[in-house]
Amino acid sequence: MAPLDYSVETRVLAVDPRSPDPAAIEAAAEVIRAGGLVAFPTETVYGLGATALDAAAVRRVFVAKGRPASDPLIVHLASADQVLDVARDLPPAAHELMRRHWPGPLTLVLPRRPHVPPEVTAGGETVAVRVPAHPVALALIAAAGPLVAPSANLFSRPSPTTAQHVLEDLAGRVDLVLDAGPTAIGIESTVLDLTADPPQLLRPGGLTREELRDLLPDLRYTPRYLEEPLAAPAPGMLLKHYSPRAQLTLYAGERAAALARMRDDALRHIAAGRAVGVMAADDDAAAFDGVPVRLALLGRLDEPEQAAALLFSAMRQLDAAGVDLILARTPLHSGLGLAIWDRLVRAAEGRVVY
Numbered sequence: 508m509a510p511l512d513y514s515v516e517t518r519v520l521a522v523d524p525r526s527p528d529p530a531a532i533e534a535a536a537e538v539i540r541a542g543g544l545v546a547f548p549t550e551t552v553y554g555l556g557a558t559a560l561d562a563a564a565v566r567r568v569f570v571a572k573g574r575p576a577s578d579p580l581i582v583h584l585a586s587a588d589q590v591l592d593v594a595r596d597l598p599p600a601a602h603e604l605m606r607r608h609w610p611g612p613l614t615l616v617l618p619r620r621p622h623v624p625p626e627v628t629a630g631g632e633t634v635a636v637r638v639p640a641h642p643v644a645l646a647l648i649a650a651a652g653p654l655v656a657p658s659a660n661l662f663s664r665p666s667p668t669t670a671q672h673v674l675e676d677l678a679g680r681v682d683l684v685l686d687a688g689p690t691a692i693g694i695e696s697t698v699l700d701l702t703a704d705p706p707q708l709l710r711p712g713g714l715t716r717e718e719l720r721d722l723l724p725d726l727r728y729t730p731r732y733l734e735e736p737l738a739a740p741a742p743g744m745l746l747k748h749y750s751p752r753a754q755l756t757l758y759a760g761e762r763a764a765a766l767a768r769m770r771d772d773a774l775r776h777i778a779a780g781r782a783v784g785v786m787a788a789d790d791d792a793a794a795f796d797g798v799p800v801r802l803a804l805l806g807r808l809d810e811p812e813q814a815a816a817l818l819f820s821a822m823r824q825l826d827a828a829g830v831d832l833i834l835a836r837t838p839l840h841s842g843l844g845l846a847i848w849d850r851l852v853r854a855a856e857g858r859v860v861y
Contacts (some may be wrong), residue, residue, distance in 0.1 A: 515682050517680075517682065520686065532646045543567075544556065544557055544567060546667075546670070546681050548641055549640075549690065550641045551639070551692045551694060552666040555656060555658065557656075559582045559627060560622065560653065565624055565627055568657065574662040576629065578662075580627050580655040581636065583636075583638070583644065583655070583656045585638065590605065598701050611637075612697060614637040615635070615636055616699065617701055618632060618634075663749070666694070670687075675823070697714040706727070707728070707729075708726055716845055748850075748853040753830045754832050754833070755854050756833070758834065772860075782828075785800045785802050787802060789805075791808070
């Protein structure tokens with residue numbers, strides 16, 4: 508990836524998340540139409556938007572993020588009616604999935620139309636598409652046309668769930684930020700490959716595997732990023748991703764044993780002069796009483812929606828506190844817990860203590 512070859516003064520426009528000001532949306536659309544970059548909220552995380560059918564604008568996204576060209580992008584649409592503008596030969600399941608789950612946190616991998624720039628698809632013959640469920644995103648796409656919109660952060664950093672997170676990473680690299688407050692879900696969309704037989708869950712996300720299996724009982728999921736592919740079949744498939752600056756280590760296994768090991772390891776690292784952060788459920792916080800760690804709480808164990816919403820901000824919070832190490836316990840591999848597990852494993856670059 509070429510070094511950053513531009514610098515801009517990043518503007519920030521505050522918008523109502525439910526009823527965005529049309530003037531603000533038009534100002535952002537003008538930036539997009541001119542080939543610029545606009546960060547905007549979706550229901551999952553903030554995205555870095557550029558017009559999807561302009562190869563030069565798409566390349567600017569890669570440069571701003573420091574993202575490898577081998578990592579494809581998701582095309583964001585204003586409605587399912589636009590899907591045939593960028594994709595073709597939709598399988599029957601696609602229509603029912605779009606009817607049930609769009610707008611929403613579901614990305615479908617489909618055969619691409621020839622005019623979709625290869626920069627969008629990493630040179631592949633498929634394109635990832637979704638319709639976000641956020642009034643600001645939908646208004647912007649309706650005004651500016653289909654957008655590519657990877658997470659609005661530096662590549663491999665924790666995804667941004669507030670406009671401030673965007674500015675921490677991309678101030679001076681993005682033309683405009685639409686600030687509509689924190690995002691609701693907090694982790695990225697689920698990515699489903701419908702060109703595979705049987706269909707493949709490529710990335711768990713805001714729509715759960717269980718919900719998809721209502722329609723796709725033969726759905727398969729294998730974490731392909733563990734193989735570290737040179738070219739990813741869909742966005743966000745590399746092992747190192749979503750990572751804080753501090754080294755993150757995960758602990759798996761029975762709850763009491765995992766927490767005891769985390770406490771012991773925290774004391775050992777502190778004795779060696781390291782600053783330790785812990786991401787933990789509210790229910791687990793008492794395990795670290797009397798241990799001088801920096802705690803970032805993720806809500807109750809029985810509320811995975813809260814953990815998902817707080818996950819990336821907790822990583823950024825601990826980075827800002829200057830910790831050297833972050834310890835966390837793996838969640839259950841069901842419901843939203845699977846998506847949280849996926850983000851934590853990759854934030855830890857595969858470091859898991861069993």
